[in-house]
Amino acid sequence: MxxxxxxxxxxxxxxxxxxxxxxxxxIRATKSANGSWGNLTxxxxxxGWRPLDDSIFAGSGREGGSQKEIVVYADGRVESxxxxxxxxxxxxxxxxxxxxx
Numbered sequence: 001m002x003x004x005x006x007x008x009x010x011x012x013x014x015x016x017x018x019x020x021x022x023x024x025x026x027i028r029a030t031k032s033a034n035g036s037w038g039n040l041t042x043x044x045x046x047x048g049w050r051p052l053d054d055s056i057f058a059g060s061g062r063e064g065g066s067q068k069e070i071v072v073y074a075d076g077r078v079e080s081x082x083x084x085x086x087x088x089x090x091x092x093x094x095x096x097x098x099x100x101x
Contacts, residue, residue: 002017003015003016003017003026004016004017004018006025006043006045006046006049007042007043007044007045007078009043010030011029011030011031011040011041011042011043012027012028012029012030012031012042012043012091013027013028014026014027014028014042014043014045014078015028016045016049018049018100021099021100022097022098022099022100023049023051023097023098023099023100024095024096024097025045025072025078025095025096025097026093026095027042027070027078027092027093027094027095027096028091028093029042029080029091029092029093030091031089031090031091032068032080032087032089032090032091032092033068033080033081033082033087033089034082034087034088034089035082036082036084037081037082037083037084038081038082039079039080039081039082040079040080041077041078041079042078042079042080043077043078044075044076044077044078045072045076045078046076047076048100049076049100050072050073050074050075050076050100050101051072051073051074051098051099051100051101052074052098052099052100052101053074054071054072054073054074055071055072055096055098056069056070056071057069057070057071057072057094057096058070059080059092059094067082067083067084068080068081068082068083068087068092069081069083070094070096072096072098074101080092
């Protein structure tokens with residue numbers, strides 16, 4: 001069985017694969033937060049796919065003077081957050097795994 005589309009909007013797509021309580025998200029963002037310490041909500045994943053607790057993942061590399069992190073909140077929000085300086089807001093790809101509630 002292939003991935004399930006959980007979010008598909010102007011900010012990109014989030015697909016998921018679930019085995020028992022283990023979830024893998026495939027996040028394909030078309031843009032991201034660009035202000036210093038800024039954040040951008042990429043979408044909200046449905047109940048049943050949400051983590052037991054907020055889960056934070058490091059972004060894939062650095063842009064300029066800051067680093068990016070991705071947060072999957074227990075309420076289902078998926079957010080891109082800048083850590084320090086402004087970034088250009090370019091899209092990115094990241095896969096992450098966590099235990100579902």
